[in-house]
Amino acid sequence: MVVFGQFLEVLIGGLLAGVLYSLVALGFVLIFKASGVFNFAQGAMVLVAGLALVRSLDFMVARGVPTWAAIVLGLLFAATVMAITAALVQRLVLGPLVNQDGLSLFMATIGITFILEGAGQMIFGSDVYPLSLFPTDAWFMFENAFPGGILVNKLDVWGGLIAGALVAGLAVFFQRTKTGRALRAVADDHAAAESVGIPITWIWFVVWLVAGLVALVAATVWGTKLGVQFSITFLALKALPVLIIGGFTSVPGAIVGGLIVGAGEKLAEAFLGQHIGGGIEYWFAYVLALAVLLVRPQGLFGERLIERI
Amino acid sequence: MLYREAGQFKTTYSADMAIFPIRQDRIALYALLVFVFIGVPLLARFQIWPLGSDYMLRAILIPFLILSLAAIGVNILIGYCGQISLGSGAFMAIGAYSAYKFGTGIHIPLAWFGTEISIAPLPLIVSILLGGLMSAVVGILFGVPSLRIKGLYLAVATLAAQFFFDWVFLRVQWFTNYAPSGSVNAPELSIFGYLINSPIERYVLCLTFVTVFALIAKNLVRGNIGRQWMAIRDMDIAAELMGIRPLYAKLTAFAVSSFIVGVAGALWAFVYLGSWEPLAFNIDRSLQLLFMVIIGGLGSILGSFLGAAFILILPIMLDQIPHALGIPVGVETVSHLVFVVTGSLICYLLIVEPHGFARLWSITKERLRLWPYPY
Amino acid sequence: MNVDVGQPIAAEPAPERNPDGRAIGDVMLAVENVSLAFGGVKAISDVSFDIRKGEVRAIIGPNGAGKTSMLNVINGFYHPQGGTITFKGTRRHDMRPYIAASQGISRTFQNLALFKGMSTLDNIMAGRALKMRRGLMWQALRWGPALNEEIRNREAVEKIIDFLEIQHIRKAPVGKLPYGLQKRVELGRALAMEPDLLLLDEPMAGMNLEEKKDMSRYILTVNDLLGTTIALIEHDMGVVMDISDRVVVLEYGRKIADGTPDEVQRDQRVIDAYLGISH
Numbered sequence: 001m002v003v004f005g006q007f008l009e010v011l012i013g014g015l016l017a018g019v020l021y022s023l024v025a026l027g028f029v030l031i032f033k034a035s036g037v038f039n040f041a042q043g044a045m046v047l048v049a050g051l052a053l054v055r056s057l058d059f060m061v062a063r064g065v066p067t068w069a070a071i072v073l074g075l076l077f078a079a080t081v082m083a084i085t086a087a088l089v090q091r092l093v094l095g096p097l098v099n100q101d102g103l104s105l106f107m108a109t110i111g112i113t114f115i116l117e118g119a120g121q122m123i124f125g126s127d128v129y130p131l132s133l134f135p136t137d138a139w140f141m142f143e144n145a146f147p148g149g150i151l152v153n154k155l156d157v158w159g160g161l162i163a164g165a166l167v168a169g170l171a172v173f174f175q176r177t178k179t180g181r182a183l184r185a186v187a188d189d190h191a192a193a194e195s196v197g198i199p200i201t202w203i204w205f206v207v208w209l210v211a212g213l214v215a216l217v218a219a220t221v222w223g224t225k226l227g228v229q230f231s232i233t234f235l236a237l238k239a240l241p242v243l244i245i246g247g248f249t250s251v252p253g254a255i256v257g258g259l260i261v262g263a264g265e266k267l268a269e270a271f272l273g274q275h276i277g278g279g280i281e282y283w284f285a286y287v288l289a290l291a292v293l294l295v296r297p298q299g300l301f302g303e304r305l306i307e308r309i
Numbered sequence: 310m311l312y313r314e315a316g317q318f319k320t321t322y323s324a325d326m327a328i329f330p331i332r333q334d335r336i337a338l339y340a341l342l343v344f345v346f347i348g349v350p351l352l353a354r355f356q357i358w359p360l361g362s363d364y365m366l367r368a369i370l371i372p373f374l375i376l377s378l379a380a381i382g383v384n385i386l387i388g389y390c391g392q393i394s395l396g397s398g399a400f401m402a403i404g405a406y407s408a409y410k411f412g413t414g415i416h417i418p419l420a421w422f423g424t425e426i427s428i429a430p431l432p433l434i435v436s437i438l439l440g441g442l443m444s445a446v447v448g449i450l451f452g453v454p455s456l457r458i459k460g461l462y463l464a465v466a467t468l469a470a471q472f473f474f475d476w477v478f479l480r481v482q483w484f485t486n487y488a489p490s491g492s493v494n495a496p497e498l499s500i501f502g503y504l505i506n507s508p509i510e511r512y513v514l515c516l517t518f519v520t521v522f523a524l525i526a527k528n529l530v531r532g533n534i535g536r537q538w539m540a541i542r543d544m545d546i547a548a549e550l551m552g553i554r555p556l557y558a559k560l561t562a563f564a565v566s567s568f569i570v571g572v573a574g575a576l577w578a579f580v581y582l583g584s585w586e587p588l589a590f591n592i593d594r595s596l597q598l599l600f601m602v603i604i605g606g607l608g609s610i611l612g613s614f615l616g617a618a619f620i621l622i623l624p625i626m627l628d629q630i631p632h633a634l635g636i637p638v639g640v641e642t643v644s645h646l647v648f649v650v651t652g653s654l655i656c657y658l659l660i661v662e663p664h665g666f667a668r669l670w671s672i673t674k675e676r677l678r679l680w681p682y683p684y
Numbered sequence: 685m686n687v688d689v690g691q692p693i694a695a696e697p698a699p700e701r702n703p704d705g706r707a708i709g710d711v712m713l714a715v716e717n718v719s720l721a722f723g724g725v726k727a728i729s730d731v732s733f734d735i736r737k738g739e740v741r742a743i744i745g746p747n748g749a750g751k752t753s754m755l756n757v758i759n760g761f762y763h764p765q766g767g768t769i770t771f772k773g774t775r776r777h778d779m780r781p782y783i784a785a786s787q788g789i790s791r792t793f794q795n796l797a798l799f800k801g802m803s804t805l806d807n808i809m810a811g812r813a814l815k816m817r818r819g820l821m822w823q824a825l826r827w828g829p830a831l832n833e834e835i836r837n838r839e840a841v842e843k844i845i846d847f848l849e850i851q852h853i854r855k856a857p858v859g860k861l862p863y864g865l866q867k868r869v870e871l872g873r874a875l876a877m878e879p880d881l882l883l884l885d886e887p888m889a890g891m892n893l894e895e896k897k898d899m900s901r902y903i904l905t906v907n908d909l910l911g912t913t914i915a916l917i918e919h920d921m922g923v924v925m926d927i928s929d930r931v932v933v934l935e936y937g938r939k940i941a942d943g944t945p946d947e948v949q950r951d952q953r954v955i956d957a958y959l960g961i962s963h
Contacts, residue, residue: 038461096660102460103393104659107603110596111655118648126641237592240465248461277480286469290454293466297458322838323831528826532834533809533816540799540810547797550759551877552785552814561820608801 009150010270011263016156018262019163020225023218024239025246025254026166027211032248033187034207036102037094040109043236044116045212048085050219050228051124052078054131071133075216082212085116090205117233126230131223134158159221166217167251170210179206241289247299256300261285312677328527345516350509366508373621374515375576380601380613381526382569387599388607389530390562391542392455396467397570398594399474400444402587404571405578406484408440412496412579413486433498433505437518437575444571445564452563456556459545471592478587492586495579511580518576522569527610529565538562539608570598603655606667615666623647708929709737711770712913713758713881718767720753720937727753728764728937735881740907741915742928742945746957749934751917752794755883758915759791760784772880786814788880792870792887794917800859804869807858808844811876812837844872848902864895871902882906884916888923896920900927925949933957 024042031039056077060070093108135154174180185193186203194200222232238261246257265284273280292299312333319325329335349370353360360366383397415428431439451470455463478484485493498505498514505514529535537558540548549555578585597620605616624647631638638646662668713735720728728750735741743751756762758769760779768775771787779789790811799807816837822830845851848868853861858869867887874882887903888896904927906912918924924931925945933941933954941951948954 093656093660100659103391104663106393106461106464107599108656108659110599111652111659114648114652114655116652118645118650118652122642122645122649126645237468240468244462244465279476279480282476283469283472286465286472290466290469293454293458293462297462322835322842326834326838525824528824529820532823532826532830533813533818534820534823536802536806536810537813539802539806540813543799543801544797546761547793547799548810549781550761550785550791551811551873552782553810554782565820 005150006270007267009152010266012150012152013156014263014266015259016153016160016262017266018242018259019156019160019255020218020221020258021235021238021242021261022255022258023159023163023166023214023221024235025242025258026163026170026251027214027218028239028243029246029248029251029254030170030211030214031207032243034183035094035186035190035204037105037109038102038248039211040106040236041089041113041116042211042215042239043233044113044120045082045085045215046219046222046235047228047230047232048116048120048124049078049082049212049216050131050223050232051120051129052081053216053219054129054223054228055124057131058129078216078219079213082216083209086205086208086212089208090201094204094208095201113233113236117230121230128227128229129223130227131220133220134224136224155221155225162217162221163255166214167255170251173210179203183207238285241285244289244299245292247301250299250301253299253301261288264288312674312680314678326531328531342520346513350513353509353512363508366512369621369625371508371512371515371581372577373617374512374519375573375581376598376601376621377614377617378515378519378522378576379570379573379598380605380617381523381610382566382571382573383598384602384605384607384610384613385526385530385538385569386562386566387602388609388612389535389542390538390559390566392452392559392562393460393464394467394566395464395592395595395599396451396470396474397598398590398592399467399471400448400567400570401574401577401594402474402478402590403447403567404437404440404444404574405585405590406440406478406493407443407571408436408575408579409493409495410484410486411439412436430496433496433500433579436496437572437579440575441568441572444574445568448563448567448571449560452560455559455563468592471595475587475591478590492584494584495582498579515576515580518572522572523610523614526565526569530610534558534561542608600651600655604651604658604665606665607663609664609667611670612665612667615670619666620651623650708739711735712737712772713915714770715754715758716768716770718754718757718764718769720750720757720762720764726937728757728934730767731934731937731939732767733932733939733942735913735915736930737913738907738911739913739929740903740927741913742924742931743915743917743934744919744921744924744931744948745934745940748936750937751934752885753937754934755791755885755915755917758784759789759883785877788877789883790874790877790879790881791883792867792874792885794885794889796863796866796870798858798866798870798873800857802858803855804850804858804861804872805841805845805854807869808841808872808876809837811873812841814877815840841872841876844875847875847905848872864891867891867895867899868902871899875906879912881913881915884914884918886917886919888918888920896923903927 024046027042027045028039031037031042053074057070057074060073061067065073089112093112094105097105097108135158137154139152139154139157140150174184182193182198182203183206185196185198186200190200193203218235219228219232222235226232239258242254242257242261244257245260246253246255265281265288268284269278269281314331314333317332319330324330327335329338349360352358353366356362379397379401382400383394386392386394411428411431412433414430415426417426419425447470451466454466458466479491482488485491498511500514505511530538537548537553538561540551540553541555541558541562545555548558574590578589582589601616601620602613603616604619605614606612624643627646627650628638628643658665711734714732715734716732718728718731719726731750731754743754745751753762757764758779760781760783763778768777769779770776771779771784771789799810802810816833818830818833822828826834845854848871850865850868850872853865853869858866861869871884871887874884884903888899891899900923903914903916907914916928928945930943931941931945931948932939933948933951935953935957940953940957941948943951
């Protein structure tokens, strides 16, 4: 019973941590679906969004602005920063690179990553900034069923709720709004979409903006968990295996992939790690992704492409 | 008027296929080789500017040479064969730790079989080359997925290699000879009993490795296998229908690339660092090598050198120039500035000149050849 | 196959067409009851035809008839769900691209598939990958046997370059060449393989009259002097009727006619297919 209780606790913790990976992966999927760009900079966007939020928040609170107003204004400020980022990226980098192959675009986003990381820290500072938008204490559940009960982190639950709301919101956006439908058309074939009068640069700007806002949401949760700091950019790297497992083009895939990675690495660490030296969380997700790649290269939810010549 | 090829007729195909078909280029190359092999050591020996102190050799030229070598390896995989890798650092690490194990003696107890494998410490050059070989073997293993997965998916596979080997060298103490701190010291550098110690000797050792491998790499990329790599890069389906086997082309690219990167890793650890931890070969190193290749020029051996030089010099420049101008800039700001400048340059070059500095160089040469006429 | 491609043919004008004078031999390739589908979409249904040694065989049909898919099946890029392919006496369920290439099938593509980052010379040299056997170590040294091999193959490639009259763009990167020249380089690359069967997918698409004449001349010269068997897809009916010995007509993935150009031209189903009359 003790082992099962421990298993359950690790599983729940892992699943909820996985939701946080999904939050970052969602941003990737949005951009990849709409423009075929594999955005390495998503993690850097989380960092910039988080820095903009936490620094403006601290600035206003220190000057006596009421907390609720500071949070609203801070979120608005961070959203504006992400909008400016989206506009600059679209105008200066992706616009001129349109019709280039995926590899060049990918490398360009690595370049963008470095610009965002460097500029973000130059402007907003490079320390660890604590953020406390959500409660971080824990619940103990099922105390009668298992000795000591099961520990569940409240922040992780919040993360889960937010991710659910975000996915629902994105679904509505894609299915019900005009811009959302245009986005799906652009994703299918951008030249064809442009020829029926869809303003493609505007659409790409919107995509990067939405991805930026998703990054902001991710930053609120991750920032509360870890503090806003440079190492948050490594999230982007953790989101890559999530995408491989879920498939690059699938929003549900990003969620399920995140859950699999989160639960998998926590379970592996708890039950396997002690036998082979610990710290396997560090690479488990990647090796899992590699295994998935070998069996099912398009991911669990991705579409298989027919090659033509 | 000096840079003209008029009157130089090529009467054989081998003359037309030379690395530098133009005579002036060949002369310049020989002059450069004489300078770097003889001139630089002499200047350093007699402490003449710009080699008045060890700093230039120790902190600039030696790392430049080794990273150029690594960049050549990375360029073969990414620039010539089109297989993106974010795990080059891991292959440097494999080269370094393998060379370390071969150089300090290998001892594998096989208690189950009641025996053990022991290999006495091997000579320096052999260790370094075996380090490259181990790296090549692992490179082939991680290259196998490239047959089924392409482009960005492969990037994730190579990231898996990066993080997995970071962990292996940190946690598996056998690789560090059970050093309590996790940091290891290179064995002493001796070739046939001759001890390599001074910066000048280290420099010449690196230079020799780099020259030999740059020549080998150049020969490969302009021969049959190089064309196969580029064919796979440019249009893999068509290449396959021309009878080029993707399996062979990709795995040889992984093998050759990893071998060179592994040798560079061994040199980096033994000659430049002397003592090191796995951190020396983390993801930042991989990205640094990727940047060298993009900035210097994808698909260019010369570009690998130019890119390495730029990436090494940039932080020094960004540190020195504001100082010289009397503008106080913090150490942190400089490192952030390096990020911004590198990132911007990458984006700029990808948009304007995807073949990097190497192409700018050849455009300049072409202009010079035609000067003073525009065409 | 070791016929000299070089000076003599390039210098002379294309020889007069004389089908009876050429040796059209046995069946070289037979496609039997081949069916191919992508998901639920049928691209080819139950098509059979053969290609005889030494002939120029045209495959025609409206857009979407499955012509390119057919070529892709023949050289092993697509694997059909049903039927067999017999090439040089060996019957297979499907081909593999490498086997097809090594047994002498080469190919050009509808939408140019050149190696864009390489020069004309390197593109055509890449076509000789199968002819070069020296290992990595020799190539790394580029000395002795490896250098000899490189020079021998370079000589063969230079003959093709002379034949196709593209000497002036030998060292130019192909990505920046005009369309017509790119098509020629692609033909050169396919010829470099010294194929027994050459598949040409719309070799004259998008060309002007002058370029079409040149291309027709190259195709016929290769066929006449090297005895290379040629299968081509082409939309220009004039060209097809002029240069091909036999024509197979596809429509919606089915074969609707097969015969000499004259026979096919008179076939009511072919006329209907091209004029769009519903049955």
